[in-house]
Amino acid sequence: MAERNLEQLEKIREAVSQDLLSGRIELLLGWEKGHYWWQSRPLFASSEGDLARLTWDSFCAVNLSRYLLDELKDHQKVGVLVKGCDSRAFNRLLQDNMVQRDRVILYGLPCPGILDYNLLAAEAGSKLKGITEENGQVILKTEDGEIEVNRDEMLMVKCSECLYPDPVVYDQMLLEPLGQKEVPERFKAVNELEALSSEERFAYWEKELSRCLRCYACRQACPYCSCRECFVEQENPRWQGRAYQPSENFLFHLVRAYHGAGRCIDCGECQRACPVNIPLQELNRKLIKDINELYGDYEAGVDAEKEPPLLTYRPDDPAAFSEK
Amino acid sequence: MKKMIAADELAKLWIRLAEKSTLFLPVQDGPTVLYQPWKDGAQVELEAFNSAISPKDIFLPREETYLHYHCSGQSLELAAVEDDRAVTAFGIHPCDLKAIEMLDRVFMEQEPADSLYQKRREKTTVVALSCTKPDPFCFCGIFDVDPLDAPGADVMAHLVDGYMHLEARTEKGKALLEEAGDLLENSTIDKIEREIKTTDFGLDIKGLPEDLKSRFDDPAWDELYKSCLSCGVCTYVCPTCYCFDVEDYGHDAEGERFRCWDSCMFGHFTQMAGGHNPRPSRKERVRQRFMHKLQYYPEVYNEIACVGCGRCLRSCPVNLDIVQAIKALGGEKVEHR
Amino acid sequence: MSIANPLMPQMATILDITAETPDVKTLRVSGKDGLPFEFMPGQCAMLSVLPVGEAIFSITSSPTCRDCLEFSIKNVGKVSSYLHSLAPGQQIGIRGPYGNGFPVDQIKGKDLLFIGGGIGLAPLRSLIGYCFANRDDYGQIDIVYGARSPADMIRKSEVKETWAEQPNTNVHLTVDAEFPDWKGHIGFVPNYVTELAFTPANKVAITCGPPIMIKFVLQALDKLGFAPEQVITTLEMRMKCGVGKCGRCNLGSVYVCKDGPVFSLAELNELPGEY
Ligand SMILES: Cc1cc2nc3c(=O)[nH]c(=O)nc-3n(C[C@H](O)[C@H](O)[C@H](O)COP(=O)(O)OP(=O)(O)OC[C@H]3O[C@@H](n4cnc5c(N)ncnc54)[C@H](O)[C@@H]3O)c2cc1C
Ligand code: SF4
Ligand code: SF4
Ligand code: SF4
Ligand code: SF4
Ligand code: SF4
Ligand code: FES
Numbered sequence: 001m002a003e004r005n006l007e008q009l010e011k012i013r014e015a016v017s018q019d020l021l022s023g024r025i026e027l028l029l030g031w032e033k034g035h036y037w038w039q040s041r042p043l044f045a046s047s048e049g050d051l052a053r054l055t056w057d058s059f060c061a062v063n064l065s066r067y068l069l070d071e072l073k074d075h076q077k078v079g080v081l082v083k084g085c086d087s088r089a090f091n092r093l094l095q096d097n098m099v100q101r102d103r104v105i106l107y108g109l110p111c112p113g114i115l116d117y118n119l120l121a122a123e124a125g126s127k128l129k130g131i132t133e134e135n136g137q138v139i140l141k142t143e144d145g146e147i148e149v150n151r152d153e154m155l156m157v158k159c160s161e162c163l164y165p166d167p168v169v170y171d172q173m174l175l176e177p178l179g180q181k182e183v184p185e186r187f188k189a190v191n192e193l194e195a196l197s198s199e200e201r202f203a204y205w206e207k208e209l210s211r212c213l214r215c216y217a218c219r220q221a222c223p224y225c226s227c228r229e230c231f232v233e234q235e236n237p238r239w240q241g242r243a244y245q246p247s248e249n250f251l252f253h254l255v256r257a258y259h260g261a262g263r264c265i266d267c268g269e270c271q272r273a274c275p276v277n278i279p280l281q282e283l284n285r286k287l288i289k290d291i292n293e294l295y296g297d298y299e300a301g302v303d304a305e306k307e308p309p310l311l312t313y314r315p316d317d318p319a320a321f322s323e324k
Numbered sequence: 325m326k327k328m329i330a331a332d333e334l335a336k337l338w339i340r341l342a343e344k345s346t347l348f349l350p351v352q353d354g355p356t357v358l359y360q361p362w363k364d365g366a367q368v369e370l371e372a373f374n375s376a377i378s379p380k381d382i383f384l385p386r387e388e389t390y391l392h393y394h395c396s397g398q399s400l401e402l403a404a405v406e407d408d409r410a411v412t413a414f415g416i417h418p419c420d421l422k423a424i425e426m427l428d429r430v431f432m433e434q435e436p437a438d439s440l441y442q443k444r445r446e447k448t449t450v451v452a453l454s455c456t457k458p459d460p461f462c463f464c465g466i467f468d469v470d471p472l473d474a475p476g477a478d479v480m481a482h483l484v485d486g487y488m489h490l491e492a493r494t495e496k497g498k499a500l501l502e503e504a505g506d507l508l509e510n511s512t513i514d515k516i517e518r519e520i521k522t523t524d525f526g527l528d529i530k531g532l533p534e535d536l537k538s539r540f541d542d543p544a545w546d547e548l549y550k551s552c553l554s555c556g557v558c559t560y561v562c563p564t565c566y567c568f569d570v571e572d573y574g575h576d577a578e579g580e581r582f583r584c585w586d587s588c589m590f591g592h593f594t595q596m597a598g599g600h601n602p603r604p605s606r607k608e609r610v611r612q613r614f615m616h617k618l619q620y621y622p623e624v625y626n627e628i629a630c631v632g633c634g635r636c637l638r639s640c641p642v643n644l645d646i647v648q649a650i651k652a653l654g655g656e657k658v659e660h661r
Numbered sequence: 662m663s664i665a666n667p668l669m670p671q672m673a674t675i676l677d678i679t680a681e682t683p684d685v686k687t688l689r690v691s692g693k694d695g696l697p698f699e700f701m702p703g704q705c706a707m708l709s710v711l712p713v714g715e716a717i718f719s720i721t722s723s724p725t726c727r728d729c730l731e732f733s734i735k736n737v738g739k740v741s742s743y744l745h746s747l748a749p750g751q752q753i754g755i756r757g758p759y760g761n762g763f764p765v766d767q768i769k770g771k772d773l774l775f776i777g778g779g780i781g782l783a784p785l786r787s788l789i790g791y792c793f794a795n796r797d798d799y800g801q802i803d804i805v806y807g808a809r810s811p812a813d814m815i816r817k818s819e820v821k822e823t824w825a826e827q828p829n830t831n832v833h834l835t836v837d838a839e840f841p842d843w844k845g846h847i848g849f850v851p852n853y854v855t856e857l858a859f860t861p862a863n864k865v866a867i868t869c870g871p872p873i874m875i876k877f878v879l880q881a882l883d884k885l886g887f888a889p890e891q892v893i894t895t896l897e898m899r900m901k902c903g904v905g906k907c908g909r910c911n912l913g914s915v916y917v918c919k920d921g922p923v924f925s926l927a928e929l930n931e932l933p934g935e936y
Binding site: 042044213215221242272275276277 | 353354355356358376377386387460461525547550551553554555556557560561569571573582584585587592606637639641642643644647648
């Protein structure tokens with residue numbers, strides 16, 4: 001029921017199983033179902049048997065590109081199913097020289113956005129048993145009957161401002177492209193925060209970040225956070241202590257956000273990984289917005305040839321910091 | 325002693341209990357529910373299943389300072405920091421209380437006792453609350469947890485038809501109810517009956533710990549770990565995980581030493597000088613976590629170190645949780661395989 | 662109800678600091694009045710320098726030395742380098758003793774073969790000193806000690822002069838490669854053990870050193886016919902609490918800080934090979 005469309009799944013399976021059998025790839029990174037219909041988890045398929053478990057539905061949230069860092073150590077050639085954001089993550093890794101293009105086969109999957117189970121369950125009110133999807137609507141099957149809701153309103157935060165549902169880099173596009181998406185209110189949350197006074201903004205972040213456990217799951221899930229040694233663990237000098245002091249929390253999040261300036265592809269994996277739901281994407285999107293305003297439009301990971309503005313120098317770069 | 329209070333009067337109870345102790349309650353904090361000290365205006369969520377982080381935070385806080393130091397010249401002064409506040413831990417689910425009892429064995433029964441933990445435990449009155457509507461990830465049943473009763477509670481509470489019923493089970497519990505005496509009436513119910521459905525995910529864990537003893541090198545480990553991000557979320561949210569780190573915070577003249585949560589899922593957890601790491605990759609670390617829960621802990625304490633609270637199932641960003649692990653290791657009922 | 666916090670250090674004073682090798686210094690440390698606590702050979706202590714942190718070190722002096730504890734410390738990181746930089750008179754924090762220590766009673770009446778490499782001599786030295794102080798309780802003593810170079814040997818004069826003079830005792834020194842002025846044996850410790858062809862009868866071998874050395878020493882002893890019960894070694898894992906709580910040193914169902922660091926090879930064979 002959650003399978004978006006068996007026809008699509010068959011098409012995908014056929015393409016990748018051919019490549020797996022012929023040896024074009026040794027391993028396929030895809031998704032399989034978890035315990036429940038609203039969970040799809042990573043699948044590491046190296047045989048036809050494994051592929052029987054493959055799934056493609058509205059819950060394939062996990063960005064698979066990150067696994068390349070390890071899987072390319074053990075395999076000569078790896079195939080990856082990529083959604084729009086996953087493909088941008090791949091470009092990000094490519095630009096950081098963390099993967100080799102010719103050792104990866106990218107299978108493109110245009111993605112209408114991942115559904116957020118918590119939103120669905122809240123909408124359903126009583127017990128939610130399953131969903132079907134039709135024409136931009138989601139039909140919730142509950143114990144007390146069916147409820148129809150607008151699909152776009154049920155998307156994960158990570159998908160809410162997605163401009164590129166179609167993969168931007170691929171070897172093979174497996175499904176019909178969806179075309180660039182309109183985002184009517186891009187940077188809505190950022191605009192709201194910008195409207196606050198700096199004291200209010202500080203108070204907002206102090207409160208949100210007070211929940212932070214500094215488990216660094218946000219970093220572990222992030223495709224741009226691929227440094228072999230992160231500043232938070234460096235011993236000498238020790239930049240980041242472990243104390244749960246507000247200053248330490250700010251240090252971590254601000255330094256990370258700045259490391260991501262122009263490199264964050266807005267995939268939202270950080271926020272999805274966070275066990276205490278800190279709105280990390282608001283922070284990241286603020287930097288995306290600033291960069292766009294200061295250096296002209298730049299969408300990280302869309303074009304692997306185009307260097308991030310903060311990694312290049314042009315004499316006419318604005319010096320916003322010194323001007324203020 | 326059995327008492328009750330109307331659910332819409334509970335705010336009065338919170339005010340009363342917070343007068344003489346730090347009152348921890350499940351509180352809505354942004355989009356998450358966490359056990360936090362109650363403050364006026366806090367949005368208490370007694371029926372949240374489950375808090376994002378387990379209430380172990382009350383007994384083994386994510387950070388705990390235990391000494392202050394002063395240095396001058398060659399001399400050093402160390403002063404112990406003692407936390408003597410009384411605590412009320414309110415609204416603890418039966419699974420979480422069982423998990424706390426598992427920590428008791430490590431921190432109190434094993435010599436030397438951990439005074440920081442033990443003091444806090446002794447100074448805390450635990451009000452357990454029976455479950456009303458467990459979420460799909462609750463699978464406490466297979467670990468002999470009764471969602472309607474927490475044997476170790478000082479006070480056992482139930483929400484029934486707009487009332488909270490409170491039964492004192494220990495001296496501490498009685499003292500708590502006496503403290504709030506004028507707010508309470510005598511309870512009108514004897515026993516609560518409520519049908520609670522939790523899942524068992526088709527698991528059969530009988531004999532699993534003994535079986536795993538010889539399976540350190542099982543090929544299942546070669547597959548299971550692959551999706552793990554080494555993010556540590558599973559261990560931070562888990563009520564039975566207890567690993568911690570010790571660090572100093574301060575400058576040359578003065579500062580403090582604290583301990584804080586740590587996780588065996590982190591690469592540097594076991595990193596040694598000279599580059600040697602006994603658990604160099606995600607495979608060894610995932611194995612450590614699950615073996616600790618399913619084999620090492622049970623070998624000492626005769627009980628699997630999981631209470632089925634479902635937090636790792638809900639929070640792992642890639643759905644690599646203890647149920648996946650048990651299944652991969654063959655702990656599944658025959659008809660489910 | 663007043664239980665002491667096992668993580669709380671007590672005060673100690675550094676009496677003196679001697680450079681042993683380019684990266685090892687020996688610290689003599691005393692508590693308020695003499696020894697900060699009683700201990701057995703093979704046990705360890707956590708030394709604290711604030712705000713740098715804590716680290717665990719073997720007590721290298723013998724319990725028969727009553728005025729201070731000695732530690733031989735290799736400079737590898739934060740705490741160790743800080744300790745190296747201190748001057749006599751400095752106060753530091755100390756807590757302990759931790760670990761099970763060597764089975765001094767169990768090995769009574771046996772011939773003893775000590776095999777140490779580099780800084781690994783530190784815990785052995787405590788036991789060796791103890792055995793000399795109770796010389797009649799133990800049989801023949803052989804000490805094999807090796808280091809990368811002569812300059813990397815710790816307690817050199819003590820080993821060469823004091824130990825070699827003891828009754829019924831042989832000291833065998835080796836270095837990894839040729840060095841000017843070195844007239845002794847050249848070669849790795851495990852090979853030297855094989856060459857010396859120790860016989861296992863009524864003997865217990867006690868070894869401590871870098872993991873790679875231990876690995877090959879165990880193989881060499883096995884070839885010489887030593888049973889796993891006759892071989893004792895110490896494990897090194899990262900440690901934070903020292904009291905079996907923090908989980909750092911967890912290995913199977915044991916905590917090395919508390920149930921170890923001393924294990925017989927027979928015991929080790931029962932544990933996951935994750936060290
Ligand atoms: C039972 C036991 C007895 C020991 N006895 C001695 C001794 O007598 N003399 C001696 O010089 N050293 C000894 N060590 C090793 C010593 O504890 C570590 O080298 C020390 O903790 C490093 O502390 P640091 O703050 O200087 O290094 P850090 O700055 O904390 O770390 C430097 C590097 O060492 C690693 N490290 C941290 N703790 C340990 C550890 N316990 N073992 C190995 N690497 C570690 C870190 O991951 C890092 O890579 C012993 C260790 C154990 C477990
Ligand atoms: S994942 Fe969340 S809790 Fe963990 S460090 Fe990141 S923001 Fe903090
Ligand atoms: S910071 Fe977050 S949104 Fe940006 S690339 Fe990393 S995981 Fe994705
Ligand atoms: S099992 Fe899941 S939650 Fe735990 S470290 Fe791995 S990815 Fe993170
Ligand atoms: S292992 Fe998972 S389900 Fe079990 S107690 Fe820990 S968090 Fe809860
Ligand atoms: S070793 Fe791992 S699984 Fe066990 S308590 Fe520590 S963090 Fe939890
Ligand atoms: S050092 Fe903490 S458990 Fe061993």
